[in-house]
Amino acid sequence: MPPTPASTTTIVASLPALLGFIPEDSLVLITALTNDDGSVTTGPLARIDLTRITGHADDCARHVNRQCGNLPVFCVIGIVVRTVDEDNADGESLPQRTDVDSLIEQLAEHGFTDVDVVHVPAVAEGARWRSYRDADRTGVLPDPAATAAAAAAVAAGHTIAASRDDLAARFTPAPENLRARLQPHITDAVASAAIDESWHLTAHLRLARADAAISAATHGELPTDDSDVADLAATFATLSFRDALLAVPDDATRLAAENLVLHLWRHSCDPVAGQLAIVIAVHAYLRGSGTVARIALENADPQQPMTLLLSTVLDHAVAPSEARHVIENASADARRTLLSEPAIDQA
Structure with missing residues (x-):
């Protein structure tokens, strides 16, 4: 069972704080883990350049399995970050749909059956995310800098860069x-x-x-x-x-x-x-x-x-x-x- 639209919105808006930079042209895979007390927390995540996805869905699925194959995974959510023409960004025209479908199939082969993948053109206030699996699942991002994850990152002294290149600089x-x-x-x-x-x-x-x-x-x-x-x-x-x-x-x-x-x-x-x-x-x-x-x-x-x-x-x-x-x-x-x-x- 995927997260609610509200929790998905929070997860997507929190990406800069979780990664340390604002992702672009990326696939981010985040796991949610079930704790002993029944609560759910964010587990391992991975960011992959979109250029590496086509034809390599099996590699991505193996990476997720290697990261958390022995953990109590509640669900996996993928976020595709790629700029598109908003006028044409309906459920059928979301970018790299074939690659996403293949990734979902490969994850299922590793036992990850509760998977949702969403697309967002940019991790920015007002951007709309849409689910690849359910056209009715959608939401609008708040200001990523105003999320609880961002506040915690700043309090811990973490840097949130404009891009990975800026962080590498x-x-x-x-x-x-x-x-x-x-x-x-x-x-x-x-x-x-x-x-x-x-x-x-x-x-x-x-x-x-x-x-x-x-x-x-x-x-x-x-x-x-x-x-x-x-x-x-x-x-x-x-x-x-x-x-x-x-x-x-x-x-x-x-x-x-x-x-x-x-x-x-x-x-x-x-x-x-x-x-x-x-x-x-x-x-x-x-x-x-x-x-x-x-x-x-x-x-x-x-x-x-x-x-x-x-x-x-x-x-x-x-x-x-x-x-x-x-x-x-x-x-x-x-x-x-x-x-x-x-x-x-x-x-």
Whole structure:
């Protein structure tokens, strides 16, 4: 049984807050889950470029099944976002109907029988959505910025960009000449960080500098001095220090750490930049911004175990709440190891 028209309207209007950007030319698949108390909550979602839908409905259905095949799925709702001529946007002329029908059939083969797909020309106030399956199911969107989901996203410090491209534009490196000037300094700092791993006193000082930089970033203060940028880039790119710094107290601090490391990433070259992108992805994931996490992973070292692990976690829509304690415990262990005074052999 599909959601009511009112709840469908709310879901469609909430897409920018759920995704972190306003989708265009997209298919968004959202699952609704039944909880033990009988309530229904939003489950895993996926956004797919419309250009990838034609002829690949089976791939889309497999992706949904991989995300939530073991979850108590109440229903699946798909939203096709594509501009059309409103005068001709009746139930029979909705865009990519053949692809949508094929997707519904493929989802049914995986056991998802309660499915509705709707079309909306744009996720904007006043836009009308229409169902592919029932011509009588329709509604008009309110202002997406006025939804409860948008208010919650803003309160959590999440960015809602005009498009995915705008969100990805945050990952624009600094000018090449600036990065080239900093590269030897960062290389030297990485060598120093490797030495500091073995000495608990210098490890303490290095972690203290990074902790202070994260604290400053909560107030919008980012390092500008070359030596500070190089020192911090090396710290966050060194595995043991990186792990020790992943545990932070709340989402506001996670966002600050993410912004700090993104600033360092812009000023770094590979392989350091590829390591820093992993840190950005982890913080973005833990604060609930899967889109930013995926964009960060596009810039990360693909051979690193954390890159592969986080990609798998995102593909299977593992909730941050389920992974947070594992990452925080591992981070606390890494910090203890770095700060432990080595045993002294007795003659």
